[in-house]
Amino acid sequence: MQNSKDEVFEIINDEIIRQSEGLELIPSENYVSQDVLRAMGSVLTNKYSEGYPGKRYYGGNQNIDKIETLAIERAKELFHADHANVQPHSGANANEAVYFAWCKPGDTILAMSLPAGGHLTHGSPVTRSAKVYNFVGYGVDEAGDIDYDDLERLAKEHQPKLILVGYSAFMKIPDFKRVREIADRVLEKPEETILMADMAHVAGLIVGGVHPNPLEFGFNVITTTTHKTLRGPRGGLILSRGKVSSPLHRVDHTIENLPTLIDRAVFPGTQGGPLEHVIAAKAVAFAEDLQPEFHTYAENIVKNAQTLAKELESHGFKLQGGGTDNHLILVNVKDSFGIDGKTYEVALDKVGLTLNANALPTDKGGAFRPSGVRLGTPAMTTRGLGEAEMKTVAGWMKQIASLCAKARKGKPDETDDEALLADYADEFEQIRAEVRDLALKFPLPATGC
Numbered sequence: 004m005q006n007s008k009d010e011v012f013e014i015i016n017d018e019i020i021r022q023s024e025g026l027e028l029i030p031s032e033n034y035v036s037q038d039v040l041r042a043m044g045s046v047l048t049n050k051y052s053e054g055y056p057g058k059r060y061y062g063g064n065q066n067i068d069k070i071e072t073l074a075i076e077r078a079k080e081l082f083h084a085d086h087a088n089v090q091p092h093s094g095a096n097a098n099e100a101v102y103f104a105w106c107k108p109g110d111t112i113l114a115m116s117l118p119a120g121g122h123l124t125h126g127s128p129v130t131r132s133a134k135v136y137n138f139v140g141y142g143v144d145e146a147g148d149i150d151y152d153d154l155e156r157l158a159k160e161h162q163p164k165l166i167l168v169g170y171s172a173f174m175k176i177p178d179f180k181r182v183r184e185i186a187d188r189v190l191e192k193p194e195e196t197i198l199m200a201d202m203a204h205v206a207g208l209i210v211g212g213v214h215p216n217p218l219e220f221g222f223n224v225i226t227t228t229t230h231k232t233l234r235g236p237r238g239g240l241i242l243s244r245g246k247v248s249s250p251l252h253r254v255d256h257t258i259e260n261l262p263t264l265i266d267r268a269v270f271p272g273t274q275g276g277p278l279e280h281v282i283a284a285k286a287v288a289f290a291e292d293l294q295p296e297f298h299t300y301a302e303n304i305v306k307n308a309q310t311l312a313k314e315l316e317s318h319g320f321k322l323q324g325g326g327t328d329n330h331l332i333l334v335n336v337k338d339s340f341g342i343d344g345k346t347y348e349v350a351l352d353k354v355g356l357t358l359n360a361n362a363l364p365t366d367k368g369g370a371f372r373p374s375g376v377r378l379g380t381p382a383m384t385t386r387g388l389g390e391a392e393m394k395t396v397a398g399w400m401k402q403i404a405s406l407c408a409k410a411r412k413g414k415p416d417e418t419d420d421e422a423l424l425a426d427y428a429d430e431f432e433q434i435r436a437e438v439r440d441l442a443l444k445f446p447l448p449a450t451g452c
C-alpha cells in the first residue's frame with residue numbers, strides 16, 4: 004500500500020490496524036486468506052460477462068467461463084447440490100432472486116419472523132420483497148426453538164408458495180425433515196410450493212459436517228452468503244436440486260426446473276453483469292472449504308461458541324435459548340445487568356471487542372436500543388483463538404458489563420452513550436491494552452499488503 008498517495012490507502016492501513024488489534028465477535032464476519040484477497044483484487048474486475056458460462060452476451064470470456072465453471076463445480080460439491088448459481092452480489096440478492104424465480108407478486112411466503120430471529124430479507128416491511136409478496140411470519144417457542152406447531156398451522160391456513168427456514172439470530176438446529184413432513188401433510192398442492200433454507204450464517208458448518216444439509220431433507224434450495232462461515236469474499240450463492248438445462252433456456256414453471264428458473268431470475272431477472280473477480284475469489288474460497296482442515300475449523304467454531312456461552316452464563320449473563328447449538332449467541336444484557344444492548348456495544352467497541360446490539364424475541368418497539376447483543380465465534384476461530392481465550396474474552400465481557408451497569412446506575416436518564424461512559428475511560432483503556440496484547444498474538448490470515 005506504500006506506493007499510492009491516495010488517502011484511501013492510508014485509511015485502509017488504519018483498518019488493518021483496527022482489525023489486527025481488536026477481536027471480531029460479530030457472527031457474520033470473518034477473515035479471508037491471502038489467495039481470496041488476490042483473486043478479488045485482480046484484473047477480472049475489468050470484464051463484462053453478462054450471461055453464464057458458454058452463453059455470454061460479450062466476447063472475450065474464455066477465461067471467465069473457466070473460472071465461473073470452477074466456482075460452480077466446487078460449490079455443488081460442497082453442498083451436494085445439482086446446481087449452483089455463484090453470481091448473486093450478496094445474500095439479500097440471492098434471496099430476492101429465489102423469491103422472483105418461484106413466486107408471483109402477491110404470493111404468500113411463510114418465514115421466521117424478524118423478532119423471532121429471522122432476517123430483514125425474510126419479509127421485513129421496509130424491504131422491497133415485502134411490498135411484492137405476502138409474508139407471513141412464524142415464531143419461536145419459549146425454549147427458543149422454531150414453534151413447529153405455529154408453522155404447521157400457518158402453512159395450513161395460508162397455503163404458502165414458499166416456506167423459508169433461515170435466521171440471523173437463532174441458536175438451535177432446525178429440524179428440516181419435520182418441516183418437509185409438515186409441508187407434505189398440510190399443503191393441498193405440494194407441487195406448487197418450494198422449501199428454501201437461508202443458511203447464510205451456518206453454511207460453513209454445513210460443509211464442515213457439523214450442521215445438517217437441508218438439501219438432504221427434501222428442501223429444494225439453499226441460499227447463503229459467501230463471506231460469513233464460508234470464509235470467502237462478500238457475496239451470495241444459490242444451491243438447488245432439480246434438472247439442469249442449458250443456461251437461460253425457457254422452461255416450464257415446475258419444481259424440477261428450479262435450477263434454470265433461478266438462473267434466469269438472477270440474470271437477467273434481478274442483476275446485470277456478474278462480479279467475476281468476486282466469483283474467482285469464491286472459487287478460491289470453495290477450494291479451501293473442500294479441504295479436510297475446514298472440517299476442523301467448523302468443529303472449532305462450535306466448540307468455541309459453546310465454551311464462550313458456558314463462561315458467559317457462569318458470569319451471570321442470561322442467554323436466549325439457554326446457549327447455542329450452532330455458533331450464534333444472543334445475550335439478554337437487560338435482564339442480566341440492567342443495561343441495553345446499544346450501550347454495551349459502544350462500551351465493548353472502546354476496548355476492541357466488536358459485536359452488535361440485537362433485539363430479543365421479547366423486545367417491543369425500536370431496534371436501536373434493544374435488550375440484547377449478538378455474537379459468534381467464526382472470526383476468532385479463524386485467527387486461532389481456542390477455548391482458553393474464550394474464557395478470557397468472557398471475563399472481559401463481564402468486566403465491561405459491570406462498568407456499564409455502574410455507569411447506568413449513576414446516570415439513569417442519560418441517552419448519550421459517550422457521556423454515560425465517560426467516567427470510566429481509564430478502566431476501558433486498561434482492558435483495551437489487554438485485548439490488544441492478546442489480539443496481536445493471533446495475526447490476521449491476510450492483510451492484502
Ligand SMILES: *Cc1c(COP(=O)(O)O)cnc(C)c1O
Binds near residue numbers: 093094096228239
Ligand atoms: C447475512 C444474512 C443475509 C444477507 O446477506 P447480505 O450479503 O448482507 O445481503 C441474508 N440472510 C441471512 C439469514 C443472513 O444472516
